Amino acid sequence: MLTLVAGLLLFLGAHSVRVFAEGWRTATIASVGEKPWKGVYSLVSIAGFVLVVVGYGLARQSPVVLWPQPPVWTRHLAALLTLVAFVLVVAAYVPGNQLKAKLHHPMILGVKVWALAHLVANNTLADLVLFGGFLAWAVLDLRAARKRDRSLATVAAAGSASRTAIAVVVGLVAWAVFAFWLHRVLIGVSPMGV
Structure with a gap:
């Protein structure tokens, strides 16, 4: 630990x-x-x-188990939340998309959603330390980033629907590859049960 x-x-x-x-x-x-x-x-x-x-x-x-194994539905919720997280992270890198224009900091929001998803579906001390640490960091970082934006009067350029579609599609594909294959290969856990 x-x-x-x-x-x-x-x-x-x-x-x-x-x-x-x-x-x-x-x-x-x-x-x-x-x-x-x-x-x-x-x-x-x-x-x-x-x-x-x-x-x-x-x-x-x-593992140090902190509470009983969460019910199966929490894994489904985690899968949905991580899908959203992947789209948000991709949106941080696709220039001119509406998600970035609206949210300003989609990467940090993606980290928040990813961490929350894993906290919902896991029950060990290591999970709490890892994902809780990232969630706390993301909350503080987003707060600081929004404060910087206000002080600098940052205005995001409007995004286009086509760039937003690219961010969403790439995020969905990246999520599917990770959820159905890479998570098992890299982490040793198959979140989709395959």
């Missing part, structure tokens, strides 16, 4: 600099330059991610 917690602290800590230390971040980038900043940021993030993956895998070997 310590490996998982250390990974979360590194990964989410790196991704929380704008939440808790925007002024320090800006000053550091001005001092060392954008490329060195991004290099260190990337290395810390990768190290944290590796520790999260390894730590979660280790914690799953000796």
Whole structure:
């Protein structure tokens, strides 16, 4: 569990600099330059991610069950929520779509929905630490991002229906590939029972 917690602290800590230390971040980038900043940021993030993956895998070997196995319908709800999460994450990367124009930060919202989905359908301490950590981070990060948007008077460009359709279709396909194949290959759990 310590490996998982250390990974979360590194990964989410790196991704929380704008939440808790925007002024320090800006000053550091001005001092060392954008490329060195991004290099260190990337290395810390990768190290944290590796520790999260390894730590979660280790914690799953000796699970600490917190409550009885959730009912089957929670897996169906989790599947639906993760589908929404995939569409939101893809929308963050498809320029000119209406989801991004309306929501401003679909990636963070996607992380929130993904984390919530996994909290609903799982019952171990490792799940609570991992997905609860990501959910807490996403709540704080979205709050900070919206505050930045207000202070900068950020206005999102209107999106087009065709770009939105691309985001939705790519999100659905990515979700299907992950839900029906990759989740089992990478995580060792088949969420769709296949």
